[in-house]
Amino acid sequence: MSLRFLGNSLKINHVYIKSSGTVCGPLEHQGPLGACFDKSIQDYHYGEKSFEKAERKMLRDALDICLKREHLKYKDIDLYLGSDLMNQITTVHYLARELPRPFIGVYGACSGFALSMATAALFIEAGFMEKVVTMVSSHNATAERQYRYPVEYGAQKRETTTFTATGAVSTLLSSQPQPVRVEALTLGRVIDYSQNDVNDMGRAMAPAAFDTLMNHFQDLKRSFHDYDLVVTGDLSMYGHQILKEMLLRHKVDVVHYNDCGCMLYDLSSQEVFQGGSGCACSALVTMGSLYPQLREKKMKRILVVATGALLSPMMTSQKESIPCVAHAISLEAVE
Amino acid sequence: MDRKEYDQLADELKPAGHKIKNAFYAFLYGGVIGIIAQGVLEFFMNFYDISQEEATPMMIITLVLASCLLTGLGIYDKLAQRAGAGTFIPITGFANSMTSSALDCKSEGLVMGIGSNMFKLGGTVITYGIVSSALLGVIRYVITLFG
Secondary structure: OOOEOOOEEEEEEEEEEEEEEEEEEEEHHHHHHHOOOOEEEOOOOOOOOOOHHHHHHHHHHHHHHHHHOOOOOOHOEEEEEEEEEOOHHHHHHHHOOOOOOEEEEEEEEEEHHHHHHHHHHHHHOOOOOOEEEEEEOOOOOHHHHHHHOOOOOOOOOOOOOEOOOEEEEEEEEOOOOOEEEEEEOOOOOOOOOOOOOOOOHHHHHHHHHHHHHHHHHHHHOOOOOOOOOEEOOOOOOHHHHHHHHHHHHHOOOOEEEEEEHHHOOOOOOOOOOOEOHHHHHHHHHHHHHHHHHHHHOOOOOEEEEEEEOOHHHHHHHEEEOOOOOEEEEEEOOOO | HHHHHHHHHHHOOOOOOHHHHHHHHHHHHHHHHHHHHHHHHHHHHHOOOOHHHHHHHHHHHHHHHHHHHHHHOOHHHHHHHHHHHHHHHHHHHHHHHHHHHHHOOOHHHHHHHHHHHOOOOOOOHHHHHHHHHHHHHHHHHHHHOOO
């Protein structure tokens, strides 16, 4: 075993967040964090012929905003990493055709944000790259189509359902010192607690989040008290209550804990059931709302545990349970 | 924590379902669709002075058309979220399953999209409708042989 890789975690010393671009959908714009995002789209089609193309256009916007802030061109980036929810990670791969630099697509379902950030951080930390861009997106209609039912199909959604967030986020990581850095990461194990209800992702993913959190704390000898905020990606109201209870039963003191799915929307007035989900959920909350707070030194250190349900609709039809994963990244304001 | 313990914990925290409320709304919405259908049927019978047997297909087509329009306008799925089985069971639900599938796959073209996907959800109703009617036909034939 490597000396630096502590269990499942790694401390990072030279990876900084240089810039970001966030684009959100209509419901996310109406939510409590609506004002935090760089751009919002008012229509799920966004002037395109299909939802898939709309998702790609949204992601291109996020990338352009991210690079424009630093006056960079597509060719100035060493490597691009991307993740989304579609089969063959369609959105990022089809966008990558326009990029003149190498591209790596990663898939971790809704954990795509933390997974791509962690992978990018490893490339920079190892000294191979200087500027790496990560891109993640999800779109309510494309996800509904692929994982559930046709968008206009009249199926009654259950109370445990989550709502796939519409949004795209691009982040530029760099080896040059900046106000916020990636400070540590924990890679997740794939956990399956024999849950097979596709309308109850929070319940399926909570054990994966628990595993990654416990590993993170154990590997780095930390607790909730070492963070100003710990967020899980998209466990939703129900899932985050389960996780809290699991932690309490293991005698872990839970403080400053929230879930991005509950932060992105106003659960009392918006019709999103248990809360938000999707790659964009954790990405929008982290880069739209939490990252600026770190930059302004309102918070010192946060932990983002992005959760992903790695289900395939085909396997679900074959009565298999849902494998889940969670990857954690710790972001810190530089002194 | 083992899986059994986890299931217990998760069941304890599970958000309450609304079975009675759902059943009530399903009854209400389904009933209203029934009343509308009856009204349309009576209208055709009186307006064109035709028998119930002749007016029934016209009534069905009218309801299906209304359901398709509401699906296209993005209203039907919102009604269905509240109505549940109330909008799912009547023929309007079947029309919605076909229209929504067709709309969804419009972007993949007429042949590979709409043509092959229109029955994606409704197909199972047709398949098992035919299979069960064939089976019932056999049972009926056997009974008449002895009866």
